[in-house]
Structures are given as C-alpha cells and as structure tokens.
Amino acid sequence: MSLAPGMTEQLSRARADLRLGVPVVLHDGTHAIVAAAAETLGKVRWRAMQELGAPLTLAVTARRAATLKARAYDGDLARIAVPASADLRWIAQVADPADDLNAPMKGPFQTLREGDATLHRAAIALLKGARLLPAALTAPVVGNAAEFAGRHDLISIPVDQIDDSAALLEKVVSARVPLAAAAGTRLHVFRPEDGSEEHYAIEIGQPDRAAPVLARLHSACFTGDLLGSLKCDCGPQLRGALARMGAEGAGVLLYLNQEGRGIGLVNKMRAYSLQDQGFDTVEANHRLGFEDDERDFRIGTAILKSMGFGAVRLMTNNPAKVAMMEAQGITVTERVPLKIGENPHNADYLATKAAKSGHLL
Numbered sequence: 001m002s003l004a005p006g007m008t009e010q011l012s013r014a015r016a017d018l019r020l021g022v023p024v025v026l027h028d029g030t031h032a033i034v035a036a037a038a039e040t041l042g043k044v045r046w047r048a049m050q051e052l053g054a055p056l057t058l059a060v061t062a063r064r065a066a067t068l069k070a071r072a073y074d075g076d077l078a079r080i081a082v083p084a085s086a087d088l089r090w091i092a093q094v095a096d097p098a099d100d101l102n103a104p105m106k107g108p109f110q111t112l113r114e115g116d117a118t119l120h121r122a123a124i125a126l127l128k129g130a131r132l133l134p135a136a137l138t139a140p141v142v143g144n145a146a147e148f149a150g151r152h153d154l155i156s157i158p159v160d161q162i163d164d165s166a167a168l169l170e171k172v173v174s175a176r177v178p179l180a181a182a183a184g185t186r187l188h189v190f191r192p193e194d195g196s197e198e199h200y201a202i203e204i205g206q207p208d209r210a211a212p213v214l215a216r217l218h219s220a221c222f223t224g225d226l227l228g229s230l231k232c233d234c235g236p237q238l239r240g241a242l243a244r245m246g247a248e249g250a251g252v253l254l255y256l257n258q259e260g261r262g263i264g265l266v267n268k269m270r271a272y273s274l275q276d277q278g279f280d281t282v283e284a285n286h287r288l289g290f291e292d293d294e295r296d297f298r299i300g301t302a303i304l305k306s307m308g309f310g311a312v313r314l315m316t317n318n319p320a321k322v323a324m325m326e327a328q329g330i331t332v333t334e335r336v337p338l339k340i341g342e343n344p345h346n347a348d349y350l351a352t353k354a355a356k357s358g359h360l361l
C-alpha cells in the first residue's frame with residue numbers, strides 16, 4: 001500500500017504543470033530531457049532553460065514542421081535546434097501559427113537527425129493531452145535525472161512505463177433530468193481516472209440492452225451547442241438527435257467533452273482565427289500542429305459497454321466513427337444519417353469535411 005501517486009496520476013500532474021508553465025522531466029532509464037510547453041513558457045523559465053548550458057531544441061509535430069518547411073527526420077515530429085539568437089518571440093512564432101501570414105520568412109530551420117526522439121514524442125503527447133499547442137522546448141538533462149528533478153522540484157516521468165490504454169472511467173452519479181425532447185431522461189456522469197474532463201451519457205427512456213440502441217456520440221462544441229454558432233452543424237445535430245430519440249422513446253446520447261475534435265476550445269478558436277485568414281478546417285488544424293481529428297473514440301465505446309450496450313444504430317455522417325466503434329467491439333447494425341443544420345455559413349465547412357474527412361453529405 002502506498003500513498004504515492006501512480007503513473008496515471010503522475011501524468012495528470014505533469015499535464016497540469018505544463019499548463020502552468022512549469023517544465024517536466026522525461027526519462028527512459030538512459031536518457032532524460034527537461035521539457036516545457038512553448039505556449040506557457042515565461043521569461044524566468046526561458047532564462048533558466050538557457051542557463052542550463054545545454055543545446056535547446058523545440059520539438060514540434062511533423063504537421064507544424066511541414067508548414068515551417070522544417071525537415072521532420074523523426075517521422076511524426078521534428079526537433080528544431082534553437083539558435084543562439086532566439087528569444088521568447090522566436091519560440092512563440094515557431095510554435096503558434098497566428099502570425100504565419102504576417103511573418104512568413106521564418107527559418108531556415110536546422111532539425112536534428114541524430115539521437116532518439118522518444119522523450120520528445122512523449123512531451124508532445126503530454127502537451128496534446130493538456131490541450132496546449134504541441135510544441136515543447138527541451139534540453140537534455142546531463143547527469144542523474146532523479147537528482148536533477150529533485151533539485152528543481154519537477155515531476156519526473158519514466159516514459160518507458162507509459163501505456164497507451166484508455167483511461168478507466170467511473171460512473172460518479174446518475175439523476176433524472178426531464179428534457180423538452182423526452183421527459184423520461186436520466187443523465188449519467190462519468191469521470192476518467194486520469195484527471196481529464198468528465199463525460200456525460202444522456203439515457204432517454206429505458207433502452208433494451210438486448211437490442212441495438214439508437215445512439216449518438218456527440219463531441220462537445222461550446223460554440224455550436226450553446227451559442228448557436230452557424231459555423232458548424234453541432235447545435236442542430238445535438239437537438240435533432242435528442243428529438244429523434246424522444247420520438248422513438250429510447251436512445252442514448254453520449255456528450256463527450258472532446259471540444260474541437262479533441263484539441264480543446266483555445267486551440268479550436270486558434271483554428272477559427274486561421275479560418276478567418278482563409279484556411280479550411282483541416283488545414284487550420286495542421287498548421288497548429290494537430291491531426292484533423294484528435295478524438296479518442298475509446299471513451300465512447302467504454303461508456304456504452306459499461307452501460308450494458310453492445311450494439312448500436314449510430315446517428316452519424318462520419319463513416320470513420322462507425323469503423324472505430326466496430327474496432328472497439330461495439331456492433332454498429334445501422335448508420336442513421338443526421339443531416340441537419342446546413343446553412344450558408346457552414347456550407348464550406350461541411351464540404352471540406354466531405355472532401356477531406358470522408359463525411360457523407
């Protein structure tokens with residue numbers, strides 16, 4: 001028995017530290033790096049990183065590297081050597097595409113070829129999990145990593161012990177919430193053990209667990225769901241799905257807090273700002289350093305299974321969602337199209353989703 005945090009808890013702490021602007025140490029038994037989020041890096045930590053006297057690198061994803069015309073020798077990421085002349089503004093401009101069009105002449109960049117990028121890859125994964133821009137300022141730790149982390153009071157993560165299994169979810173509470181769409185509705189709240197955001201299951205009527213349930217995996221969209229934004233179709237899809245379940249008398253809608261296809265609201269707004277500059281929804285994600293879809297669909301299937309559902313009639317226009325559900329062991333007996341909410345403001349968005357992300361029109 002131990003009161004000490006386990007690996008999942010340590011990772012959650014590391015994400016919180018990165019959001020605060022505090023660096024973390026990542027090690028694999030042989031090598032170690034200290035990594036800070038480019039986005040939250042302040043003057044004091046920037047100086048302290050420089051004073052380590054080790055060569056600094058800015059690790060970015062291959063997506064961001066492509067925009068920067070930097071060679072990604074590590075496949076999915078690039079380790080950009082930070083030049084001696086770099087300042088905090090340089091770091092911000094490489095990490096954040098906000099100014100790409102105003103200041104197109106960045107670089108040329110020297111990226112590292114030698115050595116292993118496993119620790120940098122772990123840093124990028126932590127940043128994505130923290131919903132920060134995926135760009136990490138790193139320095140190698142010379143000497144004993146545990147001693148270094150202890151001296152600076154930093155969280156130290158053994159990356160070879162990170163496993164990629166989905167976070168376990170615990171049902172915290174259920175209660176009756178009569179909806180306009182269906183009076184007989186219960187809301188269940190699920191809490192991931194990794195300290196990330198809670199997710200909700202909205203159970204309409206009393207669906208038969210032995211038959212395929214009418215289901216929707218809805219990804220949070222603050223702008224569409226709450227504000228009635230016309231830039232997407234999320235609000236009408238949410239209300240349309242609940243209305244259909246209400247009309248059929250049974251269904252389950254999972255409201256998954258994976259805002260902005262898993263990049264978080266701040267990054268989604270960065271993507272919107274790039275869309276204001278003329279980039280489409282997919283290009284905007286890539287310029288920021290993200291894939292077009294960063295959601296983890298294992299969350300949705302885990303919740304369905306824990307509620308006793310094994311088969312669904314899935315309301316979606318996205319065939320990739322169907323494939324992912326099947327891959328996670330939920331049978332999709334039918335894809336129920338959810339074509340609702342098209343307007344002049346989102347026509348291009350929906351066309352891009354059809355052309356680039358395989359959505360069915």
Ligand SMILES: Nc1nc2c(ncn2[C@@H]2O[C@H](COP(=O)(O)OP(=O)(O)OP(=O)(O)O)[C@@H](O)[C@H]2O)c(=O)[nH]1
Nearest residue numbers: 219220221232258259260261268271281316317318
């Ligand atoms: N990153 C990013 N996310 C967006 C954008 N517009 C909407 N979203 C998010 O996209 C998610 C909805 O995903 P969609 O791609 O519209 O649809 P889907 O869930 O893949 O497919 P359907 O089941 O057919 O709705 C929500 O989390 C929204 O917040 C955008 O321009 N950029």
Ligand SMILES: [Zn+2]
Nearest residue numbers: 221224232234
């Ligand atoms: Zn939306």
